[in-house]
Amino acid sequence: MLLEKANLLVIDDEEIVRNSCTKILTEEGHVVRGAENGDQGLNVFKEFHPDLVLIDLKMPGKSGMEVLEELESADPDVVKIVITGYATVSSALDAMKRGAYDFIPKPFSPDELVLVVTRGLEKRRLLMEKKALLIGQEKIRRNMVSLVSHELRAPIAATVQYLEVILEGVAGEVSSEAEELIHRCDERLREMLELINKWINLAVFDPIKLAEHFEDVNLSEMALKSMELLKSSADKKKVRLSLEAQKNVPVIAGSKICLEEVFNNLIGNAIKYNRKKGRVAVKIYEQGNDVCFEVNDNGIGIEKENLPRIFDEFYRVDGRRTSPIQGSGLGLAIVKTMVDAHGGAISVDSRFGDGTSFKIRLPKVIHLEKGS
Amino acid sequence: MNLKGKRILIIDDDPDFVRSTGMILKSAGYEVLEAFSGKEGLEKSKAENPDLYIIDLMMETYSEGSLVVDALVKDENTRDKPRIMITSVDLKGPWDSYPGDEWLACDFLLQKPVPPAELLKCVEKAIA
Numbered sequence: 001m002l003l004e005k006a007n008l009l010v011i012d013d014e015e016i017v018r019n020s021c022t023k024i025l026t027e028e029g030h031v032v033r034g035a036e037n038g039d040q041g042l043n044v045f046k047e048f049h050p051d052l053v054l055i056d057l058k059m060p061g062k063s064g065m066e067v068l069e070e071l072e073s074a075d076p077d078v079v080k081i082v083i084t085g086y087a088t089v090s091s092a093l094d095a096m097k098r099g100a101y102d103f104i105p106k107p108f109s110p111d112e113l114v115l116v117v118t119r120g121l122e123k124r125r126l127l128m129e130k131k132a133l134l135i136g137q138e139k140i141r142r143n144m145v146s147l148v149s150h151e152l153r154a155p156i157a158a159t160v161q162y163l164e165v166i167l168e169g170v171a172g173e174v175s176s177e178a179e180e181l182i183h184r185c186d187e188r189l190r191e192m193l194e195l196i197n198k199w200i201n202l203a204v205f206d207p208i209k210l211a212e213h214f215e216d217v218n219l220s221e222m223a224l225k226s227m228e229l230l231k232s233s234a235d236k237k238k239v240r241l242s243l244e245a246q247k248n249v250p251v252i253a254g255s256k257i258c259l260e261e262v263f264n265n266l267i268g269n270a271i272k273y274n275r276k277k278g279r280v281a282v283k284i285y286e287q288g289n290d291v292c293f294e295v296n297d298n299g300i301g302i303e304k305e306n307l308p309r310i311f312d313e314f315y316r317v318d319g320r321r322t323s324p325i326q327g328s329g330l331g332l333a334i335v336k337t338m339v340d341a342h343g344g345a346i347s348v349d350s351r352f353g354d355g356t357s358f359k360i361r362l363p364k365v366i367h368l369e370k371g372s
Numbered sequence: 373m374n375l376k377g378k379r380i381l382i383i384d385d386d387p388d389f390v391r392s393t394g395m396i397l398k399s400a401g402y403e404v405l406e407a408f409s410g411k412e413g414l415e416k417s418k419a420e421n422p423d424l425y426i427i428d429l430m431m432e433t434y435s436e437g438s439l440v441v442d443a444l445v446k447d448e449n450t451r452d453k454p455r456i457m458i459t460s461v462d463l464k465g466p467w468d469s470y471p472g473d474e475w476l477a478c479d480f481l482l483q484k485p486v487p488p489a490e491l492l493k494c495v496e497k498a499i500a
Binding site: 146153154161164170171 | 386487
């Protein structure tokens with residue numbers, strides 16, 4: 001099936017070409033709009049949503065090749081056909097390289113035009129089908145992930161619920177040793193639930209969707225909040241937390257929930273992998289176009305050969321799942337994903353036995369002056 | 373208001389969950405009714421006219437729980453009865469925020485496993 005009624009845009013400085021194209025293609029049942037130069041064409045393109053665009057390569061002002069490139073980057077799924085004044089193979093080839101699907105040399109007959117446009121619209125239909133298929137597959141994948149997560153979680157949740165009922169004494173008296181063992185079961189299973197949650201969230205994470213909900217974020221406020229949250233675990237290890245934040249540090253565009261995750265993970269790690277009476281120093285400052293956020297600790301440090309892998313999913317430095325320090329192996333993978341989603345960068349510097357320093361750079365919000 | 377003896381209908385296709393939840397509620401003096409599918413739940417609802425519903429969101433199908441809620445809301449006999457929705461779906465999934473209690477037309481939305489004390493607190497609040 002062809003696109004029987006398509007939206008077509010003709011960008012050509014010659015009125016006679018625009019009019020004849022419009023006449024011929026309207027008779028074919030399409031909706032045709034014309035534009036007499038590149039800029040006008042780009043404007044019409046934005047509000048008309050054409051399926052196919054015919055572009056004259058030789059126009060005063062913005063060249064056809066430039067228009068082609070801009071359209072290609074705006075929407076590669078819109079079919080572009082170039083009209084070449086002289087049937088020069090080289091300029092046609094050049095245009096094809098830049099995203100044109102086909103070319104038609106001037107002068108052309110009505111039949112030639114219809115043929116080229118029909119072929120172009122067939123291509124458009126295939127592109128649309130492919131796109132729909134990809135969206136469908138993505139939907140299936142997401143549903144699949146949430147279904148699997150539900151199936152993984154349900155038995156664990158049911159088991160934990162039983163354990164809690166037993167612990168409440170509802171099913172009869174529990175010896176103190178049994179109680180201790182059940183508590184351990186309960187804890188291990190809850191960790192597993194947490195792990196599933198984290199993994200699923202990472203698997204379905206969509207940075208584009210996230211960016212739609214970005215807001216102005218003050219990193220100093222976020223750091224304070226995170227430090228308050230983690231204060232009790234720091235106190236337990238007698239680790240001292242400090243914050244050194246530049247005054248009036250600019251806001252960045254981001255998601256508070258995700259950045260909270262970043263802060264909690266980095267500061268949490270700095271406490272967890274620290275020594276008793278260690279220090280964790282958080283710094284926030286402006287640097288060029290970025291706001292930087294550092295977490296420095298004087299804890300156990302990371303060996304050089306392990307550094308390249310610390311952002312990998314499920315990678316844990318000592319590799320032992322039962323080491324005294326509990327962790328999912330997902331924390332830094334999440335941090336990296338979140339930082340990337342904010343257009344930022346993360347780097348790490350560590351000396352084994354001396355401490356570790358993480359530095360994150362996030363682009364600050366630039367408010368454009370009027371008229372610029 | 374005396375809550376003892378209030379009748380609670382648990383609708384969940386996971387028999388283990390029905391059992392443990394039932395034990396918690398019975399220990400607090402509630403009477404417990406059980407249903408293992410949305411359909412059975414609605415039948416029991418008609419026959420027994422319970423005081424509170426505890427409904428699993430994802431049973432046999434993805435949205436069976438919310439269909440049960442829809443049916444309860446449509447029926448004027450059950451419309452004003454308190455409802456608690458329970459699910460093993462991760463509600464705190466930080467990056468794909470989940471629609472809240474309002475969307476589900478329930479008094480509470482809880483995540484499995486529910487600590488017994490929290491369950492009882494919600495039941496009390498919902499019935500009161």
